[in-house]
Amino acid sequence: MTRDIPPALSLYMHIPFCLQKCRYCDFLSLPLSDSNLLNDYTGALLTEIRLKAPAFNERTVNTIYLGGGTPSLLDGAQVNKVMQAIRDNFNLDQDVETTLEANPATVNRDRLSAYRDAGVNRLSLGVQSFIDSDLACLGRRHRVKDALKTVEDLHQLGWSNFNLDLIYGLPGQSMDGWKYNLEAAAALQPAHLSAYLLQLDPVTPLGRELDQGLWREAPDEQLAAMYQETGRFMSEQGFIHYELSNYCRPGLECRHNLAYWRGRPYLGLGSGAVGCVNDRRTINPWPPADYMDVLKTGVLPPGRVLEVMNRRERLSEAMIMGLRLTGGVSLEEIAGRCGMHPRDKYGPLIDEFVERAWLIESCGKLRLNPELYFVSNQVLCHFID
Numbered sequence: 001m002t003r004d005i006p007p008a009l010s011l012y013m014h015i016p017f018c019l020q021k022c023r024y025c026d027f028l029s030l031p032l033s034d035s036n037l038l039n040d041y042t043g044a045l046l047t048e049i050r051l052k053a054p055a056f057n058e059r060t061v062n063t064i065y066l067g068g069g070t071p072s073l074l075d076g077a078q079v080n081k082v083m084q085a086i087r088d089n090f091n092l093d094q095d096v097e098t099t100l101e102a103n104p105a106t107v108n109r110d111r112l113s114a115y116r117d118a119g120v121n122r123l124s125l126g127v128q129s130f131i132d133s134d135l136a137c138l139g140r141r142h143r144v145k146d147a148l149k150t151v152e153d154l155h156q157l158g159w160s161n162f163n164l165d166l167i168y169g170l171p172g173q174s175m176d177g178w179k180y181n182l183e184a185a186a187a188l189q190p191a192h193l194s195a196y197l198l199q200l201d202p203v204t205p206l207g208r209e210l211d212q213g214l215w216r217e218a219p220d221e222q223l224a225a226m227y228q229e230t231g232r233f234m235s236e237q238g239f240i241h242y243e244l245s246n247y248c249r250p251g252l253e254c255r256h257n258l259a260y261w262r263g264r265p266y267l268g269l270g271s272g273a274v275g276c277v278n279d280r281r282t283i284n285p286w287p288p289a290d291y292m293d294v295l296k297t298g299v300l301p302p303g304r305v306l307e308v309m310n311r312r313e314r315l316s317e318a319m320i321m322g323l324r325l326t327g328g329v330s331l332e333e334i335a336g337r338c339g340m341h342p343r344d345k346y347g348p349l350i351d352e353f354v355e356r357a358w359l360i361e362s363c364g365k366l367r368l369n370p371e372l373y374f375v376s377n378q379v380l381c382h383f384i385d
């Protein structure tokens with residue numbers, strides 16, 4: 001009798017601190033009040049890794065992602081401790097992809113070099129814009145020269161696998177301003193570019209100002225034109241548009257995020273981290289003080305269960321996440337993974353959307369019509385369970 005090989009595992013580790021909150025951001029992070037906290041937090045992570053890993057000793061970890069917040073607030077020694085603990089406690093794939101998110105305000109050449117020595121092999125840099133007045137408006141702590149210096153350091157260290165994050169739809173941003181950003185990013189020769197449309201929660205300072213009428217969003221047609229321009233320009237530069245907001249040089253997709261979009265299991269470590277293994281989505285305690293208090297007692301914090309997906313919910317998630325990939329989804333693969341064929345639940349919807357050319361079906365794969373990428377939610381929302 002053959003035994004099923006458990007699927008590979010991804011690790012997401014949340015570093016929930018930032019120098020200060022950016023004016024647009026509602027991610028789970030707090031301004032760092034005292035840098036000593038980082039040592040305590042690293043200690044808590046080491047304990048969580050040690051306690052959590054044994055349940056996963058049959059799995060191989062093939063991607064690790066240190067996200068935030070601002071993981072680059074951790075110094076080289078702290079990242080090294082975390083990486084060593086992961087190596088000591090989990091089975092790592094030889095070719096494991098390890099990404100760390102960095103804010104240009106927090107890194108210098110020595111720190112980048114130490115991250116690399118610690119085993120980080122992919123860096124994701126939060127640039128947002130190459131125009132200083134945009135950065136000031138966003139409440140960023142870094143300026144353009146800091147991002148340029150960080151990339152120069154990366155190149156000098158021979159570090160080619162890095163991503164740049166940009167945001168479009170910024171207050172007052174023109175098409176020319178956005179094109180300037182794209183050109184500035186491409187000139188730095190990244191392996192990967194993420195270009196996000198500004199999303200504002202009303203609780204953020206910029207969101208409040210929008211509600212108060214202090215500035216106006218660009219019309220949808222202009223935002224759509226910026227999105228189209230991103231795809232056109234990046235493909236001219238030799239990048240593959242592989243996910244709605246993501247572009248990479250051939251073969252340099254973010255494997256960690258691909259694992260999310262393909263519904264692979266991932267473990268969440270750190271305060272506020274979400275994980276999803278065996279269809280159970282859980283979240284670690286928040287705020288960080290609560291998380292650290294539990295770990296100090298030497299026990300694992302209870303992950304709060306966010307949902308336990310049944311077959312129909314699994315299928316819904318597989319379609320919504322998978323259709324974000326420009327290569328689309330294989331219906332047979334999803335059927336195998338979810339225990340239910342997408343056609344059994346969505347047959348009439350799929351036929352209707354193919355008929356309307358919202359979806360394209362070929363060779364057993366289903367994908368979004370590229371003309372609808374910018375308004376993808378209007379299609380994907382029909383797959384919500």
Ligand SMILES: C[S@@+](CC[C@H](N)C(=O)[O-])C[C@H]1O[C@@H](n2cnc3c(N)ncnc32)[C@H](O)[C@@H]1O
Nearest residue numbers: 024068069070101102103126165196197198199
């Ligand atoms: C966790 S942050 C990256 C690392 C670091 N915290 C930083 O900002 O430099 C992930 C990325 O999400 C994007 N992001 C955050 N909030 C956003 C928002 N409200 N709208 C659009 N993109 C956002 C930014 O591009 C940011 O770089």
Ligand code: SF4
Nearest residue numbers: 018021022025068069
């Ligand atoms: S955008 Fe990044 S640096 Fe700014 S508050 Fe959010 S997580 Fe922190």
